[in-house]
Amino acid sequence: MHVTVINPNTTASMTRAIGEAARAAAAAGTTIVATNPDSGPASIEGYYDEVFSIPGLIAEMKKARGTDAFVIACFDDTGLDGARSLADVPVIGIGEAAMHMATLVATRFSVITTLKVSVPALEHNVRKYGFDARCGRVRACEVPVLALEDPASGARAKISSEIVRAKDEDGAEAIVLGCAGMAELAASLTREHGLPVIDGVASAVKLAEAMIGLGLKTSKVGGYAPPRAKAYAGTFAWAAP
Numbered sequence: 149m150h151v152t153v154i155n156p157n158t159t160a161s162m163t164r165a166i167g168e169a170a171r172a173a174a175a176a177g178t179t180i181v182a183t184n185p186d187s188g189p190a191s192i193e194g195y196y197d198e199v200f201s202i203p204g205l206i207a208e209m210k211k212a213r214g215t216d217a218f219v220i221a222c223f224d225d226t227g228l229d230g231a232r233s234l235a236d237v238p239v240i241g242i243g244e245a246a247m248h249m250a251t252l253v254a255t256r257f258s259v260i261t262t263l264k265v266s267v268p269a270l271e272h273n274v275r276k277y278g279f280d281a282r283c284g285r286v287r288a289c290e291v292p293v294l295a296l297e298d299p300a301s302g303a304r305a306k307i308s309s310e311i312v313r314a315k316d317e318d319g320a321e322a323i324v325l326g327c328a329g330m331a332e333l334a335a336s337l338t339r340e341h342g343l344p345v346i347d348g349v350a351s352a353v354k355l356a357e358a359m360i361g362l363g364l365k366t367s368k369v370g371g372y373a374p375p376r377a378k379a380y381a382g383t384f385a386w387a388a389p
């Protein structure tokens with residue numbers, strides 16, 4: 149199995165950490181290639197950054213050869229529907245994957261993301277995926293995406309105290325980590341707090357392996373039908389279907 153993991157922001161150090169988390173979760177025989185675009189935002193925090201990260205994501209998909217599945221390694225599931233329209237193979241967003249895993253192990257979960265500017269887009273995804281009856285709240289630990297990799301940011305402690313609040317105030321029975329940059333914290337936070345703390349990168353890789361194993365492909369009979377051939381002008385002529 150060959151899985152292409154795309155970090156839609158342009159920060160290579162974050163892509164390396166995402167690749168490590170994906171390989172740590174992958175089964176023997178699954179090869180992981182982790183990439184990021186060379187144009188677009190250094191991190192995705194809110195709607196504006198999201199808009200400018202999608203062309204780079206699509207460009208990385210078009211470059212990929214012989215992949216059996218794509219993983220979009222941004223918790224906003226950036227450009228997920230457009231990506232599924234382009235690809236025949238499964239395309240899995242780490243946000244949707246982690247939420248599915250949470251509902252398999254708990255009646256109620258909370259999401260802990262980076263900044264509050266990211267919260268509305270994630271709340272929208274919770275509703276879009278039909279998890280609003282199972283998700284207590286989308287919380288922000290107020291640590292910027294790129295500060296997550298800086299030990300001096302106190303990110304782990306801030307996420308940890310948000311978990312305590314989610315358990316007390318939301319009745320959370322599981323926690324979903326709301327950023328690809330939090331992947332390496334899942335295991336130790338699970339031990340510390342005595343409940344499942346779920347990382348989307350690992351969740352998406354395992355779901356990709358399951359879907360490839362089942363021979364499941366993206367349906368092309370409706371919303372994810374291939375885009376109709378047409379001209380794209382100017383900067384995006386390369387993206388013309």
Ligand code: 5HY
Nearest residue numbers: 192222223262266327328
């Ligand atoms: C992520 N941003 O997973 C999201 C998290 C967020 O660059 N990678 C990003 O804050 O929305």
